[in-house]
Amino acid sequence: MGKLVVLIMGYFILIEIIITTSLATMKHDYGEALSKSILFFEGQRSGKLPSSQRLLWRQDSALRDGFQLVNKKQIDLVGGYYDAGDNVKFNFPMAFSTTMLAWSVIEFREFMGPDLQPALEAIQWATDYFLKCTSVPGVVYAQVGEGQADHNCWERPEDMDTPRTVFAVNTTSPGSEVSGEIAAALAASSMALRASNRTYAARLLSRSRTVFNFADTYRGSYNDSLGLWVCSFYCDYSGYQDELIWAATWIYRASKLPFYSNYVLNNFQKLEPPYSGGSFAEFGWDTKHAGINVLISKMNMDRRSQFIDKADNFVCSVLPESPTNIVSYSPGGLMFKAGGSNMQHSTALSFLLIVHARFSSRTKRLINCGNVAIKPSRLLQLARQQVDYILGDNPLNMSYMVGYGKKYPQKIHHRGSSLPSTRDHPQKIQCSQGSSYFFSSDPNPNVLVGAVVGGPDIKDEYKDSRADFVHSEPTTYINAPLVGLLAFFKGHSN
Template identity: 30%
Template structure:
């Protein structure tokens, strides 16, 4: 299927240090001094949603009071501890393939928008959010070529819709290994490890970082390297459902090449070893139709991420022709989204890919938004600084950061034909019946079927973005409608990245909140703050002269009044003295003294 050249390239084991001109990590600096309180809250709630999805023994600082320790025997039947991690969606299964995508996305956004998390005081929550996932992924990778890809039985789990305290056991555990491999799952896990390693290294260099972050990054990179080597050197390449049939009805993979290439990109970002990038580019170019993919970025399709990341990584390459080709690929993909060539829109304006958006339309809209914003911030804006045609570059920037992206987020927040907010717990028009067994409060599936609208025992799973509407903008806020009302780890990942971007670059709150401070045009962000002088400085500059004038005028007025009073007192005193002198003349000095008065001589 692929030329022998690919396999030769895949077997390369030596590494040379990257040319310093190839890639410079560009840290994004916030243009907002005080973030929107609403976006800070939304960002916090998205992280809180993941905490509500935790499996295993909960930490002492657990912030979700209705969750309990759960699934404490995971892995016991195969003598491999698989407790912990996150439940994938509305039930209690754990899947490695979509979890790896989630880790990749959160780490990507976490590294790029780390200062946004710091502005929002969410950095430690983000650290714990990603680490809770990677700690489990480490457990799921006990040997270089062994990876557990599922915990729990789909048939059993789908028939249980009760609390986390009574999850049915036993819970089978499924793995891929050297003899029954899965190139896609192993590659994507390598990507997750490498991306998280890159994030923790970035975190270690930030104000909120520490030495433990650096050490943890090294541990993650070790696991990434092992899985990368296995996925590139175990032949023939294969999809993991050929080895683990249990995943076929849940998260079957359509291809492995995007995962294989992405693992090299992630390894290059984490290590700066150019061989990883060279190998990924060779595989990329050898793949038929590499530049014609139009699928939305999601757990099964990563081509959109590849286009954007290749363009970023090659931005400073001395091979200008190669760098330009990668930007052309990225902009073809993104321009086709913005122009509506490869994607439709609902009448309300939500991006909607036929087939792909049938059960997760919101995720696809948010992942497209993430790609547009990332490409603009990490590629277009650096180019605009040295471009001879800045007007053209700024037009592109406005195109990617402008109305389309804003409309997607506004749609999620309720600016749509049915005025439906799609994030649980945020507004009165948020979903009331998200498909979440743990939050529903029901004890059995039969109870949920008989009384699906009973909220008497339900809990609010704050921050969860549900699957989303259909192509005609309709939405079923129905507990057991998993196609539209389910919550899932991969749904929230790109949404959270967009929120972190907003915290960094948009001082405005969402449309449903009164604007606090903003004179900026949304189509021109990220940019410098609208004025180098803060608002309090402007107010002080205007008010202070007025206060000084009023104070001076009052002082002069009082002084003049005092002068008049003094003159009056002096006049009165002179009259009294004159009267005393007349009395002396009349009575004589001796008589005056005998009266007890004091003689004043002027």
């Protein structure tokens, strides 16, 4: 009997050790963070909000977009997303965010559980809008709203009275980067949505091919025709070749039509000059090089070994122990690259690390960075470090996701969040009247749950200030790749 008691006690001790170890391993509730990262997109919605809207402090906005075109032709451009804390619809970064949302679902669908449906709805909110933006042959609508006028006002989207000017590219004033990214978003989204709505997915894929053909046939940058309106905000610095190849890659993956794989193989050399320097290591709304190489590495395409080599070079550019590292790290371990809104780099690059780690693990390969051999698990470790930093494992013990954890940014640079909702303040707040809310020392009255801000500086310091927009403004292209990261770590918490 004594031995039995010892065995039973030993059994419970073993169970306690297992539970304690699991809890220690699972530092954060990635499931909660995933749900909130998707909810954020509801706070960025433009247009007529659905009855399922969960962030109830947001209401309908910009319901006349496209109906007052100067050429007297009206087109419905209602919908889509505001990209950040402003009220302009910039279609170039919006399309990239959509592509990354779709890639998150394609890659990590199995780990999303009940968050899959809201993720699909977030994707379709964008694709419904992009179908409108590409409905006129030979035209792609690239932006709605004037950035300068919008940024001179601190207004709720529900009150907007700044110009909702529509900007487009066409056969004589092309924009291959914005058109190519929209084509990529439509193709990737067709894959993400295929299981739930095959007819709609087929429509997206067909439209993506049409838009790609337009982008490729009428080549040119929207900087040249729309630079006055886009270049203070989302100027294209890397050229449009990467968007064309990115789009062709996604269309090939969605359609398996050899025309698009041949296009990639016949044109990818154009990615090199004059952007050959560190472009293989860049990925974001402007530059797609690293994403192209990681995506093709896992696809069944001819000559993919050269893409795998470049994807490995990208990994080596990120890992701090690599002799070819070109990424900086804060003392607390956060990735830093040049450019504002730094969290966009942390999430987008970490997303690629996870995808390439899974490919390398399946193919049982190491990544050689000079004389340093890297196991796939090291890539997962670094990506998780970035995610955990965002969620609160940092020198300030602060979550940079609004609404997650006990301590998070209270005064984010976001118009709708910082102004009282129309439910609490039904009277219109004029352009100049919003300034008092902008300069207020009070926390934002509306919690934009799931929003991830630009983040701390390279010294791990963060000033919770609306005026410090580089660090306090959330964006869709920070959150979109984070959705995939959180889904993966939710599925691999232990």
